[in-house]
Amino acid sequence: MSQEINFNEKIVDYTELLNEFKNLLKKNNLKFTIQREAILETLYGSDEHLTPESLHRLMQEKFPNLKIGIATIYRTLVLLEESNMVTSLSFGSAGKKYELGAKEHHDHMICTNCGSITEFVDEEIEKRQHIIANELGFNMSDHSMQIYGICKNCKNK
Amino acid sequence: MSQEINFNEKIVDYTELLNEFKNLLKKNNLKFTIQREAILETLYGSDEHLTPESLHRLMQEKFPNLKIGIATIYRTLVLLEESNMVTSLSFGSAGKKYELGAKEHHDHMICTNCGSITEFVDEEIEKRQHIIANELGFNMSDHSMQIYGICKNCKNK
DNA sequence: GTCGCTGCAAAGTCTTTGCAGAGAG
């Protein structure tokens, strides 16, 4: 899969995102199907970090008439991840969780007690990351950062 | 599992590490077995990020006379991770990779082409992470950061 | 029409678990 859509330019509009998706498919001779669109739309509409399982459940709620198999979700997530349209996180022994990469970039703060995920961005860190990648002769395409600890809520219990 | 060994104080000496491990076991009424020691030692002696599988292989080379089942490795890695003595990384669809947390802290730069992992540290980023965690009322216990891209080697091909 | 896509179910992987004997404390 080789295509050069630049997802560092933050795409937040769904129509635009959908177009990028269609272009991606066209370039690779893939077809735009109702299932693929539903997956993209569900990911777009969710603030959560979704497992294939939970994405599947969400889709059944959102599109009760659409038949969708878990296998299709797996296949589409692989496709989307390869194309850098979604990124995945994995935490502890839980499985992988996916989120749309086209959202505003952010990092993650993960509570090791309740598992909640808080998002944040820090410009300083973003800058340093680019500098470091450069220093090491690395062509940075993406990054992720997680801070683990006990969240405010759990602390107060 | 609750114990308060502070692995932010970087332990680099194996003997000391071993002692911490023994204390951890004692505190939790667990036994110090030859298998557990071998796992710790193999992790300590490796610069790689190991999957349970590759750790198993390595151990068989290093301790040809020691019988060790893969199940024991899984069980021990879970124990070590829960106790914050090792941390795990997972990248793409590959499984989890573990490394000793007691090593000097560092972050990871992962080549999406060849899968190689380069380690680095940046003081500036470390500082910012603490500041951010504080701002969000988070009790930070650990963090991890990964930069993805194409490494120097792969770029030159 | 063609060729890729989908759901299903079956096959793989990777991890965890139950158990009976072995071994640490």
Place this chain on the structure above:
DNA sequence: CTCTCTGCAAAGACTTTGCAGCGAC
């Protein structure tokens, strides 16, 4: 001695794959 560990094999969870019919283009 007691009670935890271990290896083994079986079970489980999570993913991927083969296939025949369906649907996008």
